[in-house]
Amino acid sequence: MKSQKTESAINTYLRETGGWVASQLEACTRCGICAEACHFYQALGNPEYAPVWKLEPLRRAYEQRFTPGGKLKLALGLEKRLSDSDLERWSRIVFEACTVCNKCAHVCPMGIELGPLIHEVRAGLTAAGVVPTDLAEATEKQKTIGSPLGVTDEMWRERVDWITDEWEVEIPVDKTGAETLVVFTSIELMKFPDNLAAVAKILNRAGENWTVSSKGREVVNFGYFEADEGLTRLFMHRVFRAAEELAVKRIVISECGHAYDAFRWNAPNIMKVPKGVEIVHISEYIHHLWKTGRIKIKDGAFEAGTITFHDSCKIQRRGGIIKQPRELLQALAGKNFKEMTPNREQALCCGGGGGVISIKEADANRYAVFEMKVEQLREIEAQAVCMVCSNCRLQFVDSLGHFNLPVKVHGLAELVSRSLI
């Protein structure tokens, strides 16, 4: 009777269920407040999108296998065992209607860290192989080709060369003796090359001894989206190996939220990380260069109307890089910089993170969520919006196009590089 699929999901849940998971699952009072924090629930009103409901597979595995109460509930027929169809059902909920943004944790009266728990739910579904096709394909591409967008080594080199020519900026590749390894996303490489060029320009101006690596060339981590621990490690391992080979002192994560989360907070817990190598996000590094006087920017350089800042879930809410981009924007745009509400830790997620944007079936969800973002932009009549995550940026560009809105989208690096003096 036992399905192999379901068993491997359950085994994953059991493996991951320590006191950390169990105590938080036990703390839940089923008050449902988290639902109102979830942008997918807010936008679509589907009760199944309530964050706590997303934890059901994990909770059921925990209670039914580890607790007498759960066994009793099974015996009394109050609850069913996890089945393959349950996994399919939750796969749609957890991958297509959750960006693992963890806003729910901030409204939970118990303070339950729902985001990381949903990450575990994803892990089980991935172990059972119930992952949306698009996401699985992109992950497979990253595994075999090295980039979820299918960028091969040759394409990567060509693209870097092209950017060097087009923007007349020097990008050191595989430079031994460099102090800083910058790892870009292939989204930037293919879709926002201006951002890549801007980063290069800023670092060169600061006199930074930096390089990119042809071996650790992709910072995006689709294994982390899937919560596949092996793949997460594999993808980070590529970057770490490159860093070790080049003997750099720090790895600068370019504009990718999930990548920053994986490298900064997750890597030390799941794998061996090179010693003495600092992990920083590009936005905090630019801020650092500016604060230490290594670059100078023209105050008030941005004059193209009202600009606002979009907080990314993994970089701001989960990464703590909240003040730095704001200080830069304040300097760049002065009075033209306005905040959306809610913002900072309480910010509304873009709706495309956590791999959602790569899943075709989730498009409707994504656009519905973005409508709320549009409303926020409208409230302050923003003409431009700045952010530090390519994934968010992709969602903004795509959705603004979908809704046909004339709001400009900028990367922070791009704005800074334009105002360098």
Add this chain to the structure above:
Amino acid sequence: MKEKTIYEHLREKGLSRRDFMKLCGTIAGMLGLEFSPPVKALGKVLNPSPEEVVAQALKTKPRVPIIWLEFQDCAGCTEAISRSSSPLLSRLVLEDIAIEYHETLMAAAGFQAEKAREECLKRYYGKYVLVVEGSPTTADDGIYCTVGGKSNLEILKESAAGAAAIIATGNCACFGGIPAARPNPTGAVGVADLIKDRPVVNIPGCPAIPEVTTGTILHFLVMGQLPALDSLKRPLPFYGHTVHDHCLRRPFYEAGKFVGSFDDEGARKGYCLYKLGCKGPTTYNACAGLKWERGLSYPVQSGHPCLGCSEPHFWDGGGFYEGQSAPTMKLDKGSTATLIGAGTALGAALAGVNAVKKTRARKAVVKPEQPVSPAEEKKED
């Protein structure tokens, strides 16, 4: 020879007709005849007036023979009734309405007294009222309380056989009282626990309020039947309300003003005694209405919390000075530690089982080693 009626007896003792009518009024008022449930139940309209109903009864009925037995007791109830400061009623009942046998009060002693009882039982068979004070003891065939070589059980049984009604006075006779307090070595019980075939009225209290005992006897006399009883066989006219219901400190209870200790400011101000362990809310008795010493005072009025002496097992119902809400059985530190230990052991045992399951799950899900993808391997070659 026809027996004298009560009225005739009283007249012989020199009671004027005017005083007799006053007496009837007092008795009627005390019994609350107008509102007496049995009267209401009978559907009788008291016409012309309640006191005339009483007068009618006293004029037509002969004196009631009473046999008063004592078992495991302190004679407190007898003390109370004989020293009652409302002599009118107690004297009336004890002397004028008649009394034939009372171990403490009668002049006779020893075999003489026993003989008197036996004669009385025969002579008034089926007519007398049996009053029991003190608890019968059942352990070891009742040998812990014997009179004249007879066990109390034997005495009770033979005395009860011909009783028109049995009145158990005091908590001991009603519910076993103090002798029945844990561990109850003598197997003390209430009269009603032993006598099932005769009507029994319980007048609990420690001691029973004398007016309640006499009142109940008078009720039997006047109405020819026992008053309505509650589930513990207590006469409703006297036990229909709790001490708390009619408490003169009640407003302080409602306002939340409590005495904290016997000599604090609140005690001087007459605040509510609930925190000192007052059992008033669950104690049904007429203390607050009838009081003691001719209506002078009663415990709560004098500043002492109610002990609940008219309730079964009041001796075992937690400390007298401990709040009524407190649990009567407590977990001490040692047993709490043991319980926590037991819980911990249980939890640890299950955690052990779960750890095994977790290890099995970990083995079932293959975790790749520090991985290198096929594509990368090719490149490195």
Add this chain to the structure above:
Amino acid sequence: MNWTEILSFSRGPLLHISMIIFVVGMSYRLVRVVLLGWERDRASNKGSKLKGVVINYLKGLIILPFIPWVGRTFRRNELTFIAGGLFHLSLFVVLAFGTAHILVWKSLFGLSWKPLPTPVVSFFSSVGIISLIILLVNRLTHPVLKLLTRLPVWINWVVVFLPMITGFIMARHLWFKYEVIFSLHLISVSLLLIWIPLGRISHFLFYFFSRTIHGAQAGKRAIMP
């Protein structure tokens, strides 16, 4: 069996047994969860964990219950916030400052303090009862709560509601004879004590886990929890 006997049974053996079950059950449950193992978080800290934890408790104990509108989701969910907050506040006031309850704590732990005036406690107990009823209605109508609520959660509601309503009736001396409602109150309390280790009311214990975890995570990442 009459009510006097039921009362002495529920004040004595029944309450005793349920307290035993409560103590054993809660320690069992705590140990079972804790012994599932904890992994050390090896990622370096960006901010102070302790600071995060402290702020998070302040948020949980002061901001969420008393000034919830600073949290952005309040306006989407006033009912749960207000009724839930008031319910917990009332529960605390009645349990900690009701005279009868103080006597219970005194007899159990030997500590006692000044009670609040009865009308104040009465007010809070009615507030608690009304909040609980509002929460029930909310649970019956809110789509998310309908989805989340299964039998055990309904039982939670009932076993919490019964002691509150019987306690209220008892303290006001309404309708029932005192020993009857007193017994019912104690029976329902026993029921509650037995149920707590089984159901989600035990969140009062696990609350400290989840709040500490969230606070530490926020502190570590240098964000406001």
